[in-house]
Amino acid sequence: GAGPGAPGAGGDAPGAEGDAHGPGPDVPGAGPGGVEAETVIGLLTSPLGGMDTSDLRRLGRALRDEERAGGNRVPPPSDTLIARAVAEPERLVAHDPAYARGASRLAALLRAARRTLEGGGTAEEALWLLWDGTPWPQRLERAAFRGGAAGRNADRDLDAVCALFETAARAEERTGGRGALNLIEELDAQDIAADTLTRRTARHDAVRLMTAHRSKGLEWRLVVVAGVQEGLWPDLRRRGSLLEADRIGRDGLAEPLTPGALLAEERRLFYVAATRARDRLVATAVKAPADDGDQPSRFLSELGVEPRDVTGRARRPLAVAPLVAELRATTVDPQASPALRDAAARRLARLAALADEEGQPLVPTAHPSRWWGMDEPTRSAVPLRDRDRPVALSGSALDQLANACALQWFLGREVKADAPATAAQGFGNVIHVLADEVASGRSPADLAVLMERLDAVWDGLVFDAPWKSAQEKEHARAALERFLHWHVLDRGERQPAATEHEFDVTLDAGGVQVRVRGSMDRVERDAQGRAYVVDFKTGRQAPTRDEVARHPQLAVYQLAVREGAVDEVFDGTRPGPGGAELVHLRQAAPAKEGGEALPKVQRQEALDGDWVGDLLATAAGRVLDERFTPSAGRHCDHCAFTSACSARPEGRQIVE
Incomplete structure (x- = not known):
């Protein structure tokens, strides 16, 4: 439930029920009694061990079966047996790594840390062995680079780890080498390991x-x-x-x-x-x-009291940040009376003067030295694109600029501030390469051969957890199987003409020259000699039927065909565009169109009208005029810039 709070005694926070203790001076390896079973279980389920409750149950059950097979009809509890096994890593060798890998890794790490301490190593060196010997640092690094809420949590975890190492180094320097015992005492003296040397006293004004x-x-x-x-x-x-x-x-x-x-x-x-x-x-x-x-x-x-209804929104949230913002705005508001401006400035001065027991300001943003001014939107002295040269765009860029968010395109493509490539993008790249090899004849249309090729590169993809890697690999297998069924399917009189065909054409769109570059996954020749473009998709989402009819990327492919992008694979003749389609390899077709064995296919008819040219003109105009205004929509779910976007609540504070 919600907890009561009152001014007068500060200090406690939800969840701060116990002190932050590390493992005792005896580590597994010193004998079964060296560490309590509860501590060992806590280590195994921590990021150091990386085990979950299912792994612990399976390991405990296997150890109890081992005890019974050895003649002990009433074996000890599972947690006791697990603690003994961690203390004696040799007992884990015979068990399935599927559930014992985390325990084996932790046991080896703890044994190495113990040997380091026994050999005269410092507590900081032992901590580094524990930290560096697990996948935890890499997981935090990936999460931090991805940004968002998970990235912020990873940043905080990394800060806490750095504080722990600083505490270990400080304890070693101050006492002259009491090692792990001194570090444990240091941590035990703090609510949370931090830079302070003593436990903070309760505050009476909090x-x-x-x-x-x-x-x-x-x-x-x-x-x-x-x-x-x-x-x-x-x-x-x-x-x-x-x-x-x-x-x-x-x-x-x-x-x-x-x-x-x-x-x-x-x-x-x-x-x-x-x-x-x-x-x-x-x-x-x-x-x-x-x-x-x-x-x-x-x-x-x-x-015993009738509740009072309070309707409507508060004038401002009852928090420090909105209060400071209102006082700052009032202080510099030329429309406000001198008395009101003076009163706002005095209140800001009182807030700016508040500090904690270490002299750190409690409301640093109240001081004028921390104010950020807002000016009119600026323009670069050097234009983003030269108006005398064609504007280079791709089909996906056209979709972002014209239909999604121009700011997302600018920050991601031009500033190149987008998040690093994800495992989903790596998944798509691998499937595209294998599909191209089959279509071009470099690899046979055999699932076993493709899976062998997939196995050779799969470990290079980074996933959040082993189970996620296994799950995605099964999805990749299903996608390749659907592709093979689609590849050999009789599609009327359409015949393959090219795969992964790169093109580069310049078009006139509303008086602006637009250079369109890209690669067509597959080009086919239909019965009328027209070019039909196929684009493979490996995402989990598919556009609606109306969205496919005006799908910018497919339309750009057809427009490029009209402008000569595939002449070389049609014996130098200029084919007309015969349509295009999206083939969703991760998604199954409807039952009436083949069901689970075939991929979902969405078709776009041959180009009709000038709507594609209008889209190109709109997109090129925004680039040349540098009009990168944000717009909210479904694309925000996968955007790396929401925290700095004025169209989103979490980023609106940047400009308001």
């Missing part, structure tokens, strides 16, 4: 944030219980209902709590939260207009 459970026995003049919503207060879901862990007690299994008992327990917890206030209690909730939306908790009516 707000304490905590859960209702942690507030027992404490009191404040003011308490705020936020989010008193039905479904949260009370939360009548069974605790640990998947494995019924809530029934496990000291005397065995207990009967599960009834809904009535759960309700009574939740009411007691709400009573604890509400009675922490000596002078004033504030309870807040949200009420949706519809009955099936968020509703206030039934407990609100039990407080």
